[in-house]
């Protein structure tokens with residue numbers, strides 16, 4: 001059914017993924033997040049917005065006891081199931097649905113999510129569109145986390161500077177969570193973001209940095225957050 005396979009290295013792991021143009025191909029933030037996943041072994045993990053299943057597969061390979069991987073896209077759900085099998089990982093339960101709906105009454109030791117965060121005045125593909133300010137899905141993931149974490153559970157969540165890293169930090173505090181930064185990257189704008197540069201510059205929480213070649217770049221941080229007792 002799927003023709004091409006790509007391989008992504010994460011530490012000593014080589015994750016194989018079928019390619020499908022309809023599903024998000026893991027990019028810089030996905031890889032940054034993959035390198036930030038730590039597990040004690042046997043933990044119950046949620047990967048919300050799993051896309052290809054990449055982060056769920058990494059979590060499983062790193063010793064998750066069980067993993068639920070969800071996505072709003074039926075194409076993503078289909079390929080995530082196929083990719084789990086391709087990597088000989090059999091403890092991932094892939095479910096379709098919006099945000100936390102597929103895990104309504106469940107709690108996890110670790111929630112991972114790399115939500116769509118591209119701010120845009122017009123609708124983009126759901127895999128990247130984060131609403132006019134880029135924060136619609138991210139904020140919903142943050143707000144729902146405390147109802148789906150076990151005591152002592154962790155949330156691993158990225159934020160990019162074009163949607164406000166400090167806004168996420170403040171929200172985590174307001175939600176009663178402590179956090180630390182466990183990953184950081186600087187990434188040049190894609191063609192899509194270059195086309196949106198004038199719009200992004202006007203967003204109140206956005207910040208853009210320019211590299212030595214004067215290319216516009218965004219910074220990404222990965223927060224590991226915990227509920228305060």
Ligand SMILES: C[S@@+](CC[C@H](N)C(=O)[O-])C[C@H]1O[C@@H](n2cnc3c(N)ncnc32)[C@H](O)[C@@H]1O
Nearest residue numbers: 024026030049050051071072098099114116127
């Ligand atoms: C940026 S991609 C990340 C995919 C994958 N986690 C990775 O890092 O490679 C965001 C994913 O979230 C999914 N998504 C978008 N809105 C969603 C929602 N409301 N509920 C669940 N999944 C959603 C998209 O279909 C897409 O697969």
